[in-house]
Amino acid sequence: MNNLFTLFSVLALGISFYFSARFSLRRGETRTGNARLFALLALAALAAQFGFASFRQHRLAIGTFREYLDFFALVVLAASLGATLLTRSQILLLLLTPVVAGFGTASLILQHWFPAPEAKLSLGNAFLGVHVLLFALSYALFFLAAAFSTMFLALDHILKSKRYPSFYFKLPGLTKLDAYSGRATLAGLLLLTVAMATALATLYGARLSHPVSAARDFTIGTAIVIWFYYAGHVFARVRLHWLSKRLSYLSLCGALLILLSYFAAKTSPASALHGFGNRQPAGARLAR
Amino acid sequence: MIQIVATGLNHRSAPLELRERFAIRNDMLAEALQQLYAQPGVEEAVILSTCNRVELYTVELEQHESGHGSASFFRDFFQASESQYINHLYRYHNEKAVRHLFTVASSLDSMVVGEPQILGQVKDFFARAQESGVTGRFLNSLFSRALCVGKRARSETAIGQMAVSVPYAAVELAKKVFDSLKGKNAVLLGRGKMSDITARHLRNAGIGNLYAANRDPEAAAEFAARIGGVPVTYEPGLEFLTPADIVMCSTNAPHLLVTLEPLRKLMAKRHNRVLLLIDISVPRAIDPAANNLEGVYLFNIDHLQEIIEENMRLRMDEARKASVLIEEGVQEFFDWMGSLDIVPTIKAFRDHLEELRASELSRVLRNLEGFAPEQRELIEQFSRALVNKIGHQPSARLRAAADPERAIHYSNALRHLFGLDE
Numbered sequence: 001m002n003n004l005f006t007l008f009s010v011l012a013l014g015i016s017f018y019f020s021a022r023f024s025l026r027r028g029e030t031r032t033g034n035a036r037l038f039a040l041l042a043l044a045a046l047a048a049q050f051g052f053a054s055f056r057q058h059r060l061a062i063g064t065f066r067e068y069l070d071f072f073a074l075v076v077l078a079a080s081l082g083a084t085l086l087t088r089s090q091i092l093l094l095l096l097t098p099v100v101a102g103f104g105t106a107s108l109i110l111q112h113w114f115p116a117p118e119a120k121l122s123l124g125n126a127f128l129g130v131h132v133l134l135f136a137l138s139y140a141l142f143f144l145a146a147a148f149s150t151m152f153l154a155l156d157h158i159l160k161s162k163r164y165p166s167f168y169f170k171l172p173g174l175t176k177l178d179a180y181s182g183r184a185t186l187a188g189l190l191l192l193t194v195a196m197a198t199a200l201a202t203l204y205g206a207r208l209s210h211p212v213s214a215a216r217d218f219t220i221g222t223a224i225v226i227w228f229y230y231a232g233h234v235f236a237r238v239r240l241h242w243l244s245k246r247l248s249y250l251s252l253c254g255a256l257l258i259l260l261s262y263f264a265a266k267t268s269p270a271s272a273l274h275g276f277g278n279r280q281p282a283g284a285r286l287a288r
Numbered sequence: 289m290i291q292i293v294a295t296g297l298n299h300r301s302a303p304l305e306l307r308e309r310f311a312i313r314n315d316m317l318a319e320a321l322q323q324l325y326a327q328p329g330v331e332e333a334v335i336l337s338t339c340n341r342v343e344l345y346t347v348e349l350e351q352h353e354s355g356h357g358s359a360s361f362f363r364d365f366f367q368a369s370e371s372q373y374i375n376h377l378y379r380y381h382n383e384k385a386v387r388h389l390f391t392v393a394s395s396l397d398s399m400v401v402g403e404p405q406i407l408g409q410v411k412d413f414f415a416r417a418q419e420s421g422v423t424g425r426f427l428n429s430l431f432s433r434a435l436c437v438g439k440r441a442r443s444e445t446a447i448g449q450m451a452v453s454v455p456y457a458a459v460e461l462a463k464k465v466f467d468s469l470k471g472k473n474a475v476l477l478g479r480g481k482m483s484d485i486t487a488r489h490l491r492n493a494g495i496g497n498l499y500a501a502n503r504d505p506e507a508a509a510e511f512a513a514r515i516g517g518v519p520v521t522y523e524p525g526l527e528f529l530t531p532a533d534i535v536m537c538s539t540n541a542p543h544l545l546v547t548l549e550p551l552r553k554l555m556a557k558r559h560n561r562v563l564l565l566i567d568i569s570v571p572r573a574i575d576p577a578a579n580n581l582e583g584v585y586l587f588n589i590d591h592l593q594e595i596i597e598e599n600m601r602l603r604m605d606e607a608r609k610a611s612v613l614i615e616e617g618v619q620e621f622f623d624w625m626g627s628l629d630i631v632p633t634i635k636a637f638r639d640h641l642e643e644l645r646a647s648e649l650s651r652v653l654r655n656l657e658g659f660a661p662e663q664r665e666l667i668e669q670f671s672r673a674l675v676n677k678i679g680h681q682p683s684a685r686l687r688a689a690a691d692p693e694r695a696i697h698y699s700n701a702l703r704h705l706f707g708l709d710e
Contacts, residue, residue: 159465159585164598169449173467175562241559243582 005049006070006104012042013077013101020094024167035093039081042100046074062132066107072262073103075136076143083144087180089172095147106263127202134195135223139258141188142230146255148181149248156245178244181251182237189230196227222261229254290331290696292426294385295358295377296343299399302376310366310373312337317413318420324361325422332424333358334417334431336392338409340399345389347426386430386621390614393438395447402447402603407438429624437617441610450599455486457592457599458566459493462534465564465585468494475499475532477522477546478539479511482568486536487515501528526550530558537567537574546574548581555583568592626695633699634683636708645675 016038023035050062050071062071080096083089155171158164171177199220233250236242297307312320312335324333324344332347346358359379363370380388391397393410414431417423423431442448450460459469466472474495476483479502487498498517502508508519520528526546529535539545546565555563560583567574568589579586649671653664686698703709 155464160579162587162591162594164595168464169446171464173463174465176467243560244562245582 003108005045005052006108009042009045009049009073010101010104010108012038012045013097013104016042016093017097017101020090020097023090024094024170026166035090036081036084039077039084039093039097042097043074043077043081046070046077046104050074062129066110069103069107069110069262071132072136072139073100073107075133076100076103076140079137079140079144080147083180083184087172089151089170091151091167091170092144092147095150096143099143127198131195131198131202134191134198138188138191138195139226139262141184141191142226142251142258143255145181145184145188146251148177148184149251152177152181152244152248153252156248178248181248185230185237185251186234189227189234192223192227192230196223218264219261222257222264226254226257226261229257290347290349290426291381292385292430293346293348293358294343294380294388295346295361296336296341297373297376297378298341298343298397300397301378302373306373306376307340307342309368310342310362311339312342317416320365321417321420321422323365324358325420327358327361327364330358332427333422334414334427336410336413338406341392341397343392345385345427345430347424383618383622387614387618389430389434390437390617393434394441394610394614395438396441396607396610396614400452401600401607402450402452404442404448407435407442410438411435425628426625430621433617433621437613440613440617444613445606445609447603447606447610450602452596452599452603453485454568454589454592454596455482455489457595458486458536458568458587459489461566461587461592461595462490462564463493465562466533469496469534470494471496472533473497473499473531474534474536475501475520475529476511476515476517477501477535477537477573478569479507479514480538482538483511483536484515486538487517490534491516495534497531499528499532524550526554529554529563532563533561534564535566535574537565537569539569539573541569541573542571544573544575546578548575548577551575551578551584552581555581566592630686630695630699633702633708634686637682637702637706638679640706640708641675641679645671 016035019035019038050067053067062068076096077100080092080100084092151171152174155168155174155177158168159174172180233247233254236250237247297310299307317335317337320335321333324330324335324346329349330346331349334345336343336345344358344361348358362368362373362377388397389410393407395401395403395406398406410431414423414427414435418428462469462472462474469490472495474490474497476487476498479500490498498512498515499520500508500512500515500517501520501522502511503522505519505521508521511517512519522528522545524545524547529546535546537545546567555561563584565574565578565584565586567586570589572588574586574588576586576588578584649668653659653667656664656667659667682702686695686702
């Protein structure tokens with residue numbers, strides 16, 4: 001059943017990508033088509049997948065690596081749709097639907113070709129649910145910031161080179177793209193800070209009998225690195241008045257760091273808290 | 289029989305001198321409308337007089353075609369000899385007239401295809417004609433549809449979206465960089481006609497502050513007063529550009545006015561805030577190397593011309609899409625015209641036949657008093673059947689007429705032949 005939902009969402013995202021590409025890349029095209037509709041259908045499929053799994057297990061279903069990826073795809077897609085509606089920029093969907101579809105495809109591939117002996121363990125700790133949601137949302141905002149930065153760099157190049165491809169007419173203004181990227185980064189950083197605070201609350205609430213080794217937990221390690229990375233990004237923008245172009249490149253690198261953080265979580269050892277390792281189900285120690 | 293007529297001169301058919309001669313000023317419009325309306329055969333009238341055209345849209349009776357109606361308006365109103373304008377005058381009837389109006393309203397007939405002013409002008413002239421009481425149901429419907437088609441052409445195609453003049457292209461570039469010009473500052477260096485036009489476009493686009501820069505403080509003050517801006521004095525260190533977001537340079541200085549090093553220092557002072565430089569001077573007044581600075585975007589006259597040429601080409605592509613909308617509008621208008629006449633005409637025709645039947649039947653039955661009720665009923669049924677048979681074919685053929693124009697012709701013929709309007 002989960003595979004069907006994921007497959008449907010990947011197909012819907014593909015159609016959404018086609019419509020947003022047609023609008024963005026055809027000069028003079030004014031019909032927006034159904035890009036948002038199909039993205040919404042994909043979102044509904046992912047949400048239904050999450051909902052059914054949670055309902056079956058009577059808890060939030062974000063315990064396996066596959067569910068971890070699908071949940072992040074859901075949050076990124078929701079954030080993208082929200083941002084597309086706010087900014088009215090179809091190019092945003094064009095950039096982010098492949099990312100979300102990539103997560104969905106990865107989860108299907110991993111499920112089938114690299115199955116891990118993971119028990120589908122549901123996570124019942126309330127703080128844990130909030131913590132996971134806030135993390136996913138903050139990372140989704142960093143992805144949005146990277147998408148805006150990509151558009152900024154493209155428009156900067158067009159204006160410098162004086163060559164005008166078809167999507168030039170569909171891009172928002174340059175300073176507006178920079179502002180969106182800055183706001184998304186700042187919002188992401190604030191949410192990440194709160195998410196890390198909830199992590200501490202979660203650990204306290206769980207009262208683990210054995211100490212958790214953050215150094216051996218790749219996800220915790222990269223989260224800390226990502227926090228400092230984006231804190232530096234915001235500092236450079238606000239206090240050091242760094243050039244928007246430089247900040248855009250930083251934003252793109254940050255998004256790559258987040259991708260690395262997600263997929264490399266699979267390599268964390270079994271003893272780690274976020275270990276989707278080979279023996280121990282993830283978060284087993286926190287399940288009550 | 290009525291027809292819709294479009295008569296006029298435009299930038300394609302007549303030179304500027306002739307259009308000037310026959311232009312109808314605002315203060316003359318009411319009188320012109322009344323005089324046109326008073327012409328024999330003219331039932332409804334609208335006049336459209338802009339810098340590129342003088343056009344009369346009328347609903348006229350066909351029998352008054354030659355030498356009367358709107359055809360004689362120019363001669364009578366302007367006291368002009370026909371030979372002055374007859375070779376430049378165009379005259380369209382019915383479908384062609386409707387199509388012409390829709391083409392004008394969609395800005396496809398304008399000097400610059402896609403220009404935004406024409407739709408507002410059509411609306412204003414139509415409103416003036418309505419106020420003068422010289423329009424009726426045909427022109428009211430026609431112009432309402434023309435405005436609708438014009439709006440659809442602008443919203444459903446990209447015909448009006450791309451800049452096709454240098455100052456407008458400059459403002460469009462500024463919007464691409466800053467999105468909204470609200471709160472932004474523009475410095476205009478040079479006080480020629482191009483600067484005046486650019487200042488107007490920037491004001492229309494909602495620019496925050498306009499600064500008029502010149503070496504001579506008095507010249508700067510005079511220019512600032514003209515454009516409603518603030519005067520600033522040019523100096524080579526470029527301090528006067530500190531508040532600027534947009535700099536438009538249109539001078540004939542023989543040397544560079546904005547050089548690289550002072551600009552680099554200025555950008556550092558501005559914390560690398562984005563600066564758009566537009567240099568339409570020949571020779572160039574801004575160092576071309578300025579484009580390589582971070583946060584600086586420099587465009588010269590050639591860059592703007594390339595944008596304009598590309599936009600013109602795109603507008604012509606969009607014009608084809610707009611033509612499809614125009615054809616739809618023409619068809620809808622004639623469908624409406626057809627429906628106006630058919631139903632009432634059929635009813636009037638049937639009523640007329642029924643009146644004749646009833647009158648003849650009562651006359652005959654008065655002379656047949658000896659007939660039994662069944663026999664009288666039989667005669668009544670016979671009369672009804674006969675009248676239905678007679679009326680059926682004309683009604684069916686009128687309803688099934690191939691196109692609305694033909695339906696109007698048949699309807700008018702039926703009314704005339706049976707005296708339905710008497």
